[in-house]
Amino acid sequence: MLTAADVGLVTDVMRGINAPESLIQSITALLTSTSDGLGGTRVTPVGTEHFGGSTTGHRLGVNAQMAHQEAEDEFQKLADSLRGYSDAIKLWADEVQGVDGSTNAEMTTRAAALAQVNDTIDHARDQSASSTMGDGRYTEPPAAGDGA
Numbered sequence: 001m002l003t004a005a006d007v008g009l010v011t012d013v014m015r016g017i018n019a020p021e022s023l024i025q026s027i028t029a030l031l032t033s034t035s036d037g038l039g040g041t042r043v044t045p046v047g048t049e050h051f052g053g054s055t056t057g058h059r060l061g062v063n064a065q066m067a068h069q070e071a072e073d074e075f076q077k078l079a080d081s082l083r084g085y086s087d088a089i090k091l092w093a094d095e096v097q098g099v100d101g102s103t104n105a106e107m108t109t110r111a112a113a114l115a116q117v118n119d120t121i122d123h124a125r126d127q128s129a130s131s132t133m134g135d136g137r138y139t140e141p142p143a144a145g146d147g148a
Contacts, residue, residue, distance in 0.1 A: 006031075007028055007031060009083055010027065010028065010031060010086075011024055011028060012086050012089070012090055013085065013086045013089050014027065015093070016086070016089030016090055016092065016093040017089065045065065046061060046068065047061060047065075048060075048061030048062055048065070049061065050064070051064070
């Protein structure tokens with residue numbers, strides 16, 4: 001039977017890659033239901049006597065024991081790797097959320113600055129279009145050296 005930590009590991013990985021919640025629940029249910037019969041299951045050790053009493057039989061038994069131990073070690077390495085992968089996915093997801101949050105804050109600050117610039121431009125345009133500014137006739141600028 002899968003432990004709660006194992007189910008949590010799978011759930012964290014699936015959420016880390018933004019899998020739909022319905023898929024996560026389906027996979028969790030599948031893993032839980034199919035692992036119920038595996039509780040306490042171990043690879044049956046094979047003794048050297050299973051292959052007979054000859055020297056060759058004994059050697060086959062030793063080789064079978066070594067193969068079982070290697071298989072068990074490899075499954076443990078696989079489980080450890082999956083846990084490490086889950087941690088890496090979780091770290092990546094946290095970093096992406098952090099980047100998204102800081103990007104959103106920066107974009108909000110830039111939008112506010114742009115709005116302020118637009119307000120200043122609008123105000124300046126409104127001021128330059130004032131009816132109190134001259135009578136609308138062209139006047140020749142004073143010549144250089146006229147004291148102006």
